[in-house]
Amino acid sequence: MLDLVSVQISPPNSVPSVNQPLDLVCLGAPAADPSQQVNQVVWYKDGQKVTLRENMQLLQNNLTIHFDSPLPSDTGFYMCEMYEPTPQQTRVFSLGYLLSFAAWNVSISGPDTVSPGRLCKFTCLTSCTLNVDCTVRWQFRQGFPIGSYFSVHENEFRWTPSIPGTSQNFTCVAENAAVGRSAEATKLVEVIGIPLSGSQGVQKNELPAMIVSLGLLLLFDL
Incomplete structure (x- = not known):
């Protein structure tokens, strides 16, 4: 058989x-x-x-x-x-x-600068058809994003940062493992400004939030 x-x-x-x-x-x-x-x-x-x-x-x-x-x-x-x-x-x-005879184009939409306590959204845009030609995964090669909220769904992730004066690198990888093709894009995001009202309390409780977030690491490749 x-x-x-x-x-x-x-x-x-x-x-x-x-x-x-x-x-x-x-x-x-x-x-x-x-x-x-x-x-x-x-x-x-x-x-x-x-x-x-x-x-x-x-x-x-x-x-x-x-x-x-x-x-x-x-x-x-x-x-x-x-x-x-x-x-x-x-x-x-x-x-x-x-x-295919053309290279895949990959880019990340979303803000270059974000504020503490504000929810922001980033989307991985690809020229390949998601879940048909390619799949998408996110990588955080310089450390997992620190914040009070973080979620990922396919080519989109949402993040609420909490520490001003820091920066994060996000990498989106589009790939088709069966045919050995991949392409990627990286975006640098800076956290600027001062925490919004109430977000100082989030920072005091940041360790539990980080522990919860680290549970999501099983979904990603660092």
């Missing part, structure tokens, strides 16, 4: 380039019985069966799509589907490969 099927570029780790030949290969674990062979492979692009064009060929019993000269219109999310030669004709779908 096929344990894992994936689509990979060939040669491995090469960077797709317009007008340069490339192959997409449907790779699968061998069947437990060596005498069994996968008898059918179907290719999909963006959820639709691939229609061969003049610059494309199917090779190695359809396990490989060869592009003589890729074009921007060939950009898309490719998957292969294998059928095992069993009476039930078991279908196995692969992990996908995002064929």
